[in-house]
Amino acid sequence: MFRRRARADREFREAQRDALLLMQAQEPLPFDTVQAEAPASAGSGSEAVVPDFPPADLRAPSRQDVEGMMMRWMQPLVIDGEVHACPTCGAYRDWIVFNMRDDSVWLRCRAGHQVQEPRLDTAWYNRNSGPVDRWHPTLEDGLRHLGH
Structure with missing residues (x-):
């Protein structure tokens, strides 16, 4: 009985890890969205806005x-x-x-x-x-x- 419980726990943790990895792979990173927005806005004739971090007075x-x-x-x-x-x-x-x-x-x-x-x-x-x-x-x- 103990072995069945340990195996079930291990399978559950592996399923959780796989789901988390899949979710992270599908979600874009913040710097990817800034880079992705730049070519789209450049084509429309307007300047790309890049966040100013950290602000100039803190640099x-x-x-x-x-x-x-x-x-x-x-x-x-x-x-x-x-x-x-x-x-x-x-x-x-x-x-x-x-x-x-x-x-x-x-x-x-x-x-x-x-x-x-x-x-x-x-x-x-x-x-x-x-x-x-x-x-x-x-x-x-x-x-x-x-x-x-």
């Missing part, structure tokens, strides 16, 4: 749209086991770290001296930076936001 700029990214580094910056100091003024903490579009990393001390640091790269920046909280139209706006 972040792409990597090609920005000159670079910056973050504040308050503690001493240790590179290859040694504390990095500004070559001009000797400051060793409170840096602004820039990751530029060409994958170079630049450091700026509190006094405004900037130097490229070849031992740091974009991978290091990505590991140590947090999420982007703001986009700034100018460098001065970004520095003011970070307290420099």
